[in-house]
Amino acid sequence: MTKDKPIEQTGNHLISSFFHYVPKDISVLPTAKDHRAHENNDSLNDFDQAVQLSLKLTMERCCPVCNETMTLMTREFELHINECLDKNVSISPIGSLTGLDQVDDLELTQELSHTSLDTAAAAAPTTSSESDVRTSTVALPRSKTTKKPIPGYKWLKDTRFVVDAFSYGAIPGCHGYFLTHFHSDHYGGLKKSWVHGPIYCSKVTANLVQSQLQVGREYLHVLPLDKVTALSDTVKVSLIDANHCPGSVLFVFDVLRRQDGESTWVRHVHTGDFRANPKMCLHPLLCQNSNPPIDHLYLDTTYLQAKYSFPAQEECIDAVTKVVQGYLCGPPSIPSLLDQWIKRTPSLPMQNDQRQSKLLVVVGAYTIGKEKVFYAIANALQSKIFVTEQKLRVLLCQENPDLENLLTTDQSEAQVHVLPLNDIKAENMHAYLKSLAPRFGILFAFKPTGWAFKASQSLTAEMEVGSLALVTQPPKERQVDLNLSYSSNQVKIYGVPYSEHSSFRELASFIASLNIQHIIPTVPSSSEKTQTMMEYYLEKWQREKPSAIEIVPYPTESHW
Structure with missing residues (x-):
């Protein structure tokens, strides 16, 4: 099971993998403490705290990638492994393991023939x-x-x-x-x-x-x-x-x-x-x-x-694409109050093609997972998908030609960028957008995680005491409304209740x-x-x- 809850970070600290994407001469904005506090309060509840408690067991562990022994909490250790995988440049990219044959039934029969299943039982x-x-x-x-x-x-x-x-x-x-x-x-x-x-x-x-x-x-x-x-x-x-x-x-x-x-x-x-x-x-x-x-x-x-009776994956993906399309097809720009007060001639309304050319969509993901989300957005925008060289190696292992055809390591070529899920924070996204100016002018970031789902108290109570017949009934409302956890003129961050685990x-x-x-x-x-x-x-x-x-x-x- 992969836990979706990010680790709290303080000050201007960014996890090291983020610096793979932002040039050294780009400064990072001060930490948006109020926004992060809002996100953390939204993310934690009684069950989350119980899960997080189980994640805080500290023990000595050995990283399977760098072989370093360390004493870390479980979630920190998983984050360390993901960073090692992202930074591991010594492995040559491969598309498949043609040298791996299917299991040889005869070989395995001989291997297991001396084992008594009675003893095993x-x-x-x-x-x-x-x-x-x-x-x-x-x-x-x-x-x-x-x-x-x-x-x-x-x-x-x-x-x-x-x-x-x-x-x-x-x-x-x-x-x-x-x-x-x-x-x-x-x-x-x-x-x-x-x-x-x-x-x-x-x-x-x-x-x-x-x-x-x-x-x-x-x-x-x-x-x-x-x-x-x-x-x-x-x-x-x-x-x-x-x-x-x-x-x-x-x-x-x-x-x-x-x-x-x-x-x-x-x-x-x-x-x-x-x-x-x-x-x-x-x-x-x-x-x-x-x-x-x-x-x-x-x-x-x-x-x-x-x-945790969160919506279907397809419904979450549909909600994400509607947010993007809603921006692209939105109303023309309205003069600001300052423009109206000094009677300044407002700039011309931004047309849909201008909106699309300046839009950057960032999707948070793990080393592996969330592919359905960024693939659907890329298809909706008819865009390539930017990934790092290390992420590309991982995606090529999936042997998915449709996805492979959309991948690029050129940031300017793609309007959909895939970054580590834990890097999707306001200060990071502002710095990232600034590093790509003037190619992009506005950034929409999406954090797909089951932890983003918040059921109403009435629904939770109903599911807690409901019969099997009641619990398995389809939801009355299947439209998904995304949580806008951060918003500025240039950057918007949405929580998406998209999970790769089964709901209740x-x-x-x-x-x-x-x-x-x-x-x-x-x-x-x-x-x-x-x-x-x-x-x-x-x-x-x-x-x-x-x-x-x-x-x-x-x-x-x-x-x-």
Whole structure:
């Protein structure tokens, strides 16, 4: 899970990556303390504070990019990794890893044939059949290299595989490491010196791991999307697009469980980080009732709080493009009060083509993610997209020709610029616009993050106590109004409630659309109250599902 909340910064300090874009002779405006305070107050609430508390755990960590050991809080460590990736100029750009073959079923069968899945089942955490929801905090044997206890939810039941558990190093009894996507809180611990076992992931994720972390190709095993791959006689796996970031996937495991002298195929699904949509539940490899029930669902519960019923991605993107188009097609300039008082002849109204030629749109993004937002804006403006050389390397790993055709490293050639999300602050944007004068005269910046969403108290209360049928109903109002968090004559900054994680309502819809026996949250909360509420919602939704499972009605396959 990638946390969206930026770190508070003081004075005129800018994170180092920002200086890649602003020439040294351009001064930075004084900190807009009142605007930043406004943004911080808007961004923090009870649930945010609980999440932030869990992020403030300070520990010694080793950066997988620069190999530097440091003592940092979790969010600061993720920011350090992103900066290292942005500054890493020693890696040659690649478009794909043609040297990576698809998984060799025979090779893997031989590799796993000596492993008893009965022994694996004994080692992995168990879940009682009497309960639908388990936090699964069972600590298994400690890692050989880090000595850290391994949470039970990192193990895939009935197997010797772990998912997103690279920070534990060499795990005793582990025969394979699965990686859901390339975000630092999931690949943390994975670096160039990795020798602890095979890594299974999608093609795009493998490209990124090789390009950005330089992990040996011999350890990377690419699994195809939308296809069943046999890892052995007793384990099969399928990958389904997770709608999170490029390369992110759901893992659908079919495992031959041996118990009491009998063998039965059971299914476990790991969502990684995902934005649930009807398309997943309609997928031929997952839809009910054409497929077996899910014995264990390892679920991304990042936004499992009633206040996070934010809008669909498409609705947020539509709102962004309407803001841009509204400016371009806006009314002609009106004389200022000063002009009217001294009877000065006002300047001629700015025509639409003049407005467009002077407009610069900045979109905040992580090392990977938010691509749908800046791609849609570029198409609306018929513009190129400026990215740095380092960002270009990352985007080329995605193997997306439509996006690649729009990319440029020439700032003046593009009206859409992609900058680090944490750099989207008023003082930074003023300095950035000044550095590009006279090419651009006005800047619109967009910060796409789920934290930008603020539900009304009445809606939150309704969702907290509502039945599954009520929670999964489509919202009454689907129009998205963006929050203008900063505004001046030259710079405007908008918060966009665009998330790449599932909303509260989408989690309910996903669970209601599938036959699930047990649910294991993969994002446990440090707050006992929050954790209790999460388990309450999951158990309640499981109880209220009808016996005959049908997909929750939807307006389009892309969202509920």
